[in-house]
Amino acid sequence: MDLLQAIVLALIQGLTEILPISSSGHLVLVPHLLGWPDQGLAYDVALHVGTLFAVMTYFRREVVGMLGAWTGSAIGRRPLDGQALFAWRLVLATIPAAIAGLAFNDFIETNLRSPLVIVFTLIGFGLLLGWADRRAPEGRSELQTGWRDALIIGCAQALALIPGTSRSGITMTAGRFLGLSRIGAARFSFLMSIPVILLAGGYKLLQLALGDEPVAWGLMAVGMAVAFLSTLVSIHVLLRLVQRIGFMPFVIYRLALGGALIVIFY
Incomplete structure (x- = not known):
């Protein structure tokens, strides 16, 4: 992997991890379309660390407050007030993905990282996001x-x-269906x-x-910095x-990208 590839992939990670257009789908598609080799596990780690630091930096006040409230309530030195309860709910929201990741990650990596899967998830979950956003009023x-x-x-x-689904997209969709406001759904997605x-x-x-990958x-440092800035x-x-x-601009983008992939690959 050369410097240009490193920068392009970091930009894609930083932009698409937060926007509801699927970072995993883009990171599968771009090297596939450009004929680039796989970037490797180490670089994936660096990009995710850059994204994590950006989210924590942008929401630093909320993170510090929730961490203090969660820690205090966990050791019994603080009552379960609103901030502590919200922190515990974020913990609960993390459990299903952690279980699913441990159970199905290898299967997904082996069988679902294909353009066809990404076409279906981009279009299907894009339409679902558009429906949820139009159906739900501004709420909590x-x-x-x-x-x-x-x-x-x-x-x-x-x-x-599943590649192409978009972590931010599907969680914002669920939040809108549950009656959260657009900003509320987005902020919950970012914090979780x-x-x-x-x-x-x-x-x-x-x-x-545990591996032998060089x-x-x-x-890695370049990728982390670029992912950090682009995520912000x-x-x-x-x-x-x-x-x-x-969310309609992102719905349109997902549909357009899905249609373009059908033309390119099928």
Whole structure:
């Protein structure tokens, strides 16, 4: 992998991890279309770390507050107030994806990383996102979610293991169906990405530590920095865009990309 490939893949990761258009789908498709070799596990870890740092930086006040509330309630030094309850609900929302990842990750990596699967998931879940956004009125904030909401959104997040689904897209879709506002659904999706990326990154780091794959530290540092900056930009853009006009631009993009892939591959 050369420097250009490293930068392009990092930009794609940073932009598409947050926008509801599927980072995994784009990271499968772009090397496939350009004839690039697989970037390797080490680089995937670097990109996810860059994305994680960006989300935590953008929502640093919320992260610090929730971490303190969650820790205090866990050790019995703080009552289960609104912030602590929200933090525990994010933990609950993480469990389905963690279980599904351990159970099905190898099968998905082997059998579902294909353009045909990505076409179906891009178009199908894109239409579902558009329907949810048009059907649901502006409603609750992310802090007004309950345990049932967190579990349902967490189960939806587990579907994002399938390439082309989009973790942010499917969780925002579930949030809108449950009556969250556009901003509430987006913020819940962003905040719940923190434990998920931590778990996924930790799992990949363990694979890396136990494997023999060589590590290009310079390219990893570049990828991490580019993913960090592009993720910050994409969070800002998404929050402003959905507040003004909703999720329809991303629905149109998913449908257009899915149609283009049908033309290219089939």
